[in-house]
Amino acid sequence: MTIDRKGFLRLTGLGAAAWAAGKFAAGFPGRRAETPNGEAGRAPRRWALVVDSRKCRQSRDCDLCIRACTRAHNIPEIGDPRHEIRWIRKATFQEAFVSDPRDSANERFRDLPLVVLCNHCDRPPCVRVCPVQATWKRDDGIVMMDEHRCIGCRYCMAACPYGSRSFNFVDPRPFIRELSSGYPTRTRGVVEKCSFCVERLDGGGLPACVEACESKALVFGDLDDPGSAVRAAVSGNFTLRRKAELGTGPEVYYIV
Amino acid sequence: MFMFEKALAGGRRYWIWVAALLALAGTGLASYQQQLRYGLAVTGLSRDVTWGLYIAQFTFLVGIAASAVMVVLPYYLHDFKAFGKITILGEFLAIAAVTMCMLFIVVDMGQPARVLNVLLHPTPGSPMFWDLLALAGYLVLNAVITLVTLRSEQARERPPAWIRPVILLSIPWAVSIHVVTAFLYSGLPGRPFWMTAVLAPRFLASAFASGPALLILLCLLMRRVADFDAGREPVRKLSVIVAYAIVVHALLVLVERFTVFYSGIPEHREPYTVLYTGIPGHRALAVWMWASAALGLAALVLLLVPRLRNREGFLAAACGLVFLSLWVDKGMGMIVGGFMPSPLGTVTPYAPTRPEIAIALGIWAAGTLMVTVFFKITLAVRAAAVGESF
Amino acid sequence: MPPDRIGIIAGLVLFAGLITVPFWYGLVSGVPREAPPLVLPAPGKPCVAPVDYMKRSHMKLLDEWRTLSVRGGTRRYFSADGREFAISLSGTCLQQCHTDKAGFCDRCHETNGVAAPRCFDCHVDPGLIRNSAAQGARTGGSHDD
Numbered sequence: 010m011t012i013d014r015k016g017f018l019r020l021t022g023l024g025a026a027a028w029a030a031g032k033f034a035a036g037f038p039g040r041r042a043e044t045p046n047g048e049a050g051r052a053p054r055r056w057a058l059v060v061d062s063r064k065c066r067q068s069r070d071c072d073l074c075i076r077a078c079t080r081a082h083n084i085p086e087i088g089d090p091r092h093e094i095r096w097i098r099k100a101t102f103q104e105a106f107v108s109d110p111r112d113s114a115n116e117r118f119r120d121l122p123l124v125v126l127c128n129h130c131d132r133p134p135c136v137r138v139c140p141v142q143a144t145w146k147r148d149d150g151i152v153m154m155d156e157h158r159c160i161g162c163r164y165c166m167a168a169c170p171y172g173s174r175s176f177n178f179v180d181p182r183p184f185i186r187e188l189s190s191g192y193p194t195r196t197r198g199v200v201e202k203c204s205f206c207v208e209r210l211d212g213g214g215l216p217a218c219v220e221a222c223e224s225k226a227l228v229f230g231d232l233d234d235p236g237s238a239v240r241a242a243v244s245g246n247f248t249l250r251r252k253a254e255l256g257t258g259p260e261v262y263y264i265v
Numbered sequence: 266m267f268m269f270e271k272a273l274a275g276g277r278r279y280w281i282w283v284a285a286l287l288a289l290a291g292t293g294l295a296s297y298q299q300q301l302r303y304g305l306a307v308t309g310l311s312r313d314v315t316w317g318l319y320i321a322q323f324t325f326l327v328g329i330a331a332s333a334v335m336v337v338l339p340y341y342l343h344d345f346k347a348f349g350k351i352t353i354l355g356e357f358l359a360i361a362a363v364t365m366c367m368l369f370i371v372v373d374m375g376q377p378a379r380v381l382n383v384l385l386h387p388t389p390g391s392p393m394f395w396d397l398l399a400l401a402g403y404l405v406l407n408a409v410i411t412l413v414t415l416r417s418e419q420a421r422e423r424p425p426a427w428i429r430p431v432i433l434l435s436i437p438w439a440v441s442i443h444v445v446t447a448f449l450y451s452g453l454p455g456r457p458f459w460m461t462a463v464l465a466p467r468f469l470a471s472a473f474a475s476g477p478a479l480l481i482l483l484c485l486l487m488r489r490v491a492d493f494d495a496g497r498e499p500v501r502k503l504s505v506i507v508a509y510a511i512v513v514h515a516l517l518v519l520v521e522r523f524t525v526f527y528s529g530i531p532e533h534r535e536p537y538t539v540l541y542t543g544i545p546g547h548r549a550l551a552v553w554m555w556a557s558a559a560l561g562l563a564a565l566v567l568l569l570v571p572r573l574r575n576r577e578g579f580l581a582a583a584c585g586l587v588f589l590s591l592w593v594d595k596g597m598g599m600i601v602g603g604f605m606p607s608p609l610g611t612v613t614p615y616a617p618t619r620p621e622i623a624i625a626l627g628i629w630a631a632g633t634l635m636v637t638v639f640f641k642i643t644l645a646v647r648a649a650a651v652g653e654s655f
Numbered sequence: 656m657p658p659d660r661i662g663i664i665a666g667l668v669l670f671a672g673l674i675t676v677p678f679w680y681g682l683v684s685g686v687p688r689e690a691p692p693l694v695l696p697a698p699g700k701p702c703v704a705p706v707d708y709m710k711r712s713h714m715k716l717l718d719e720w721r722t723l724s725v726r727g728g729t730r731r732y733f734s735a736d737g738r739e740f741a742i743s744l745s746g747t748c749l750q751q752c753h754t755d756k757a758g759f760c761d762r763c764h765e766t767n768g769v770a771a772p773r774c775f776d777c778h779v780d781p782g783l784i785r786n787s788a789a790q791g792a793r794t795g796g797s798h799d800d
Contacts, residue, residue, distance in 0.1 A: 083779070090311075090312075090613075091310075091311035091312060091313075091613065092306055092311065092312065093312060095312075100609065103610065104609040104610055104611070105609070107532065107606075107608065107609065107610045108531075108532060110531060125609075134453060134454055134455060137390050137391065138390075138391050138392065138393065138453070139388065139391060140382075140383045140388050140391040140393040140394045140397070141379075141382040141383055141385075141386045141388065142386050142388055143382075147728060153725075153726075155725050155726060156777070157721060157725065158379070158382055158386070159375070159376060159379075160374050160375070160376045160377075160379040160380055160382055160383070161305075161374050161375015161376040161377075161379075162370075162373070162374055162375070162393065163315040163316065163375070164391075164393055164449075166315045167315060167316060167450075167453060167456065167603070167604075168453050168455060168456075169455060169608070170453075170454055170455025170456075170608055171455070171608050172312075172313070172607055172608035172609050175312055176305070176312065176315060176375065177304065177375070178304050178305050178306035178310070178311075179303065179304045179306045180303075180304060188779060188783065188784060189779070189784070190745045190746070190749075190750070190779040190780070190781040190783070190784055191745075191746070192779075193745070193777040193778045193779060194776075194777050194779060195777055196773070196776040196777050197303075197304035197305075197375065198304060198305070198374070198375025198376040199375055199376060200375075207728070208730070211728060211730050212730065252455070252608075255454040255455065256454065257454065
């Protein structure tokens with residue numbers, strides 16, 4: 010068979026294009042992340058957290074929840090506020106509820122102790138924008154993070170309306186006060202955030218912050234379970250959610 | 266096959282220029298090594314301001330890349346012969362600009378080695394995924410177009426018929442790359458500064474002002490240093506395009522301001538306050554933004570008055586002003602404004618660090634080198650081929 | 656011979672020599688050709704998978720573990736012969752058997768120039784903590800890595 014150069018290039022080009030198209034099409038995901046063996050046992054849930062500011066002892070310098078989270082997850086203490094990693098942090102009412110500016114007449118709100126963290130939204134903008142599905146929503150409601158896949162583009166951080174995510178600007182290892190082998194550290198160049206302690210939940214436990222809170226200001230549970238404490242807290246109290254008007258459906262409720 | 270040997274025949278000035286660009290690119294590379302080793306902490310970015318100089322350059326350069334359509338469309342779709350000599354220059358500029366865009370994305374990433382994940386795990390819901398496809402496709406399109414048309418010029422033949430639909434495809438594609446880039450920003454509910462429908466048209470308007478302005482400057486420059494005269498008519502028509510584009514851009518900016526300030530919603534208004542009034546202690550940004558506005562206004566005046574626009578000196582000044590003004594406004598202003606204030610209402614100031622600037626300059630140098638080489642090859646081909654291109 | 660030809664052939668020979676360096680360098684430089692001595696775990700507990708498989712494909716298993724646990728939410732793995740393991744590089748592999756990472760994992764990785772797999776950038780070697788006097792031994796609870 011004789012073939013001239015043009016013809017050869019055309020054939021090779023078409024062949025390469027077809028191969029690439031095949032690979033590409035094969036990679037197209039379903040709406041969710043992969044769900045291999047073992048997931049059958051987990052029923053869909055709606056994990057949610059209630060922050061009861063009436064019980065929070067933050068004003069008396071309590072930070073048990075934050076310390077528990079830091080220890081449980083090898084969170085570095087960077088020092089430089091520009092680079093710090095925070096999964097859960099203290100916030101004023103004004104910081105947490107930016108769209109409701111209060112003036113000095115609202116004395117009660119000024120000292121209101123709150124903690125802010127990832128809201129594990131129902132319709133998370135961060136999940137939508139991630140170009141590699143390094144973050145996704147599980148069917149139990151948790152917005153998961155896969156630091157193996159993260160390319161560090163920080164689009165999720167731009168998309169999050171709550172400032173819940175942190176980026177590793179430096180290698181975190183030197184800044185971890187009590188290194189534990191119970192949880193991996195992360196590496197520079199990836200984004201991380203609160204995971205509602207999935208590793209504890211999957212083993213039937215509670216998030217570290219919830220367990221650590223001595224005044225029981227943090228209530229955690231399955232909102233779809235009519236008998237859960239979190240359901241009682243949400244139905245029995247007036248609660249606020251951060252930036253609810255954006256339609257993200259946050260699952261962290263604040264009793265003020 | 267790629268006629269690169271034509272880029273190797275140059276005088277002293279040419280080689281000094283190339284050496285300077287390579288040196289700049291080299292320092293950029295050295296700084297990038299530093300960034301790879303220590304992490305993005307070498308930049309001025311922070312937990313609150315997570316995109317800065319690199320993404321600002323990327324956004325601005327996507328516009329430059331898209332602007333090729335402003336010479337391609339009149340020539341290929343409306344048979345506007347005057348642009349015949351410069352369409353290929355616009356397309357080469359687009360190739361260099363898209364390459365710079367991709368380089369800026371790579372240096373901004375925390376884990377650049379994993380960039381292929383975007384293709385391995387396609388995510389149709391993410392504008393960033395489509396942006397990569399759009400940019401890559403545009404690069405391939407322009408590479409094919411320039412290669413085929415330049416080779417036809419060299420052989421003094423008409424280009425093959427199949428290239429025409431490819432060129433026509435590049436027209437809507439050019440528009441799409443910039444719309445997709447705008448969509449990166451304008452769909453984020455948590456960033457009210459960006460979440461405006463007018464962002465995509467604004468991007469297009471600023472692209473069609475800054476790109477042709479750059480092209481005009483390059484044509485004027487080449488007349489002086491490279492003995493290439495594009496002719497008065499193409500430059501004049503391009504200047505009219507820049508004029509209209511900058512007017513439309515100014516209009517879009519003003520209508521946006523109206524919505525923001527008349528409604529008075531704090532979350533929409535605050536970024537503008539930070540950008541144009543500054544916050545005690547962080548006034549630098551305001552200086553830049555007002556300077557950009559002043560430059561833009563001066564450019565507008567120069568471009569709207571035909572007597573001024575048609576004088577080469579004033580035109581060159583106007584194009585420079587347009588370019589600089591939009592570089593600030595669409596680059597740093599637009600990007601950084603989205604992060605101030607943060608979702609918790611605090612303002613964290615941002616200023617690029619020296620390594621960050623070195624890397625950015627290095628990429629600009631690389632892109633300029635590409636433009637230099639491409640234009641040199643084109644002019645050499647034209648000098649060798651007697652007579653006009655098709 | 657015309658001068659050009661000498662240069663070209665010399666260049667080709669030099670190029671061929673350089674490009675095949677990975678193949679002959681080991682032979683000439685006295686780099687040992689056997690596997691380095693490894694600190695094996697105490698006998699008794701078989702590995703998660705057969706030794707031959709692990710020698711060739713432990714990364715494949717670890718990748719599968721990663722997908723199962725991170726993306727699938729499964730924390731338990733059932734080996735081919737029906738034993739159950741917690742999916743955790745630090746907690747299962749390093750904690751229970753290969754307690755000397757430097758003596759086992761690192762030996763082959765370094766000899767073969769496997770650019771120290773990035774795994775250990777994040778997954779903590781329990782040995783680091785065990786050996787460090789300054790840190791309290793905090794290895795409690797469920798291992799999730």
